[in-house]
Amino acid sequence: MRLDQATWERLRERARKLYEANGTSHRLDHVERVLRLAERLAREEGADPEVVRVAALLHDIGRGEEARTRGRICHAEYGAELARRILEEEGLPRDFIERVVRAIRRHRFRRGEPPETLEEKVLFDADKLDSLGAVGIGRAFLFAGEVGARLHNPEVDLEKTEPYSAEDTAWREFKLKLSKIKDRLLTRSGRRLAEERHRFMEEFFERLNREVRGEC
Structure with a gap:
């Protein structure tokens, strides 16, 4: 219809x-x-x-x-x-x-x-893709701002941090959650897009870590 x-x-x-x-x-x-x-x-x-x-x-x-x-x-x-x-x-x-x-x-x-039909898998993948790439980075920092988190915390053990706290940074979101998304997608097209977006996020946070250390 x-x-x-x-x-x-x-x-x-x-x-x-x-x-x-x-x-x-x-x-x-x-x-x-x-x-x-x-x-x-x-x-x-x-x-x-x-x-x-x-x-x-x-x-x-x-x-x-x-x-x-x-x-x-x-x-x-x-x-x-x-x-x-x-x-x-x-x-x-x-x-x-x-x-x-x-x-x-x-x-x-x-x-x-879990999603079963093709339409269910497409929606699942589309929703998860919006958590990756440049948009995903922006959303992670936006959410961190909403909960009052600090900018960056590579020096802490993220496994011991709490959500909705000052340590619930974009870096935490990436390491504990977003970095795993690409392996969970269900369609061939979604997985292809996720791989590229994931690589961009890795490159961004690698650069951010270097800047915080004063290396560039």
Whole structure:
């Protein structure tokens, strides 16, 4: 199926209002980048473009509730059911809604069900790719600023540091989390993009470490 432009614009406006409650690293600009990546991966991998497009638009609408409950509510699970209600109100076909809902519910994969269909894998990869490369570095520093972390901490044992603390730096985010993403992606196109973005991040943090040491 293909959404008409009026329906798409209504969905986008409803999503925009929900994203206003999110932190700056997960607002509509993040969603728009994920949407562009998801559309690209869908073309390259042969996934249903409309399922991917709607799922990408709505994939993080539960973030505000997760933040409000300090993580007690999973944004993927909550957002999937919220998306279901929104899409039902728009009168979209039941099968289409279920495919979108499953993709949203499985895009996190930190717990619960892993992505299974091609559309679910495309959304998963697109979301993770936005954590890598130049954008990933920017988002990591943005998040560090949100939680009041210092600029850089290569001298500490990162395994002993706490999240949401002064030591929750972009360097910590890269070493403990982002450096592992490239090996978790599920599509051939996603893995190819992840390799290049990962190399850029390694080069950036190597340069940052040298600058902090006064070597360049």
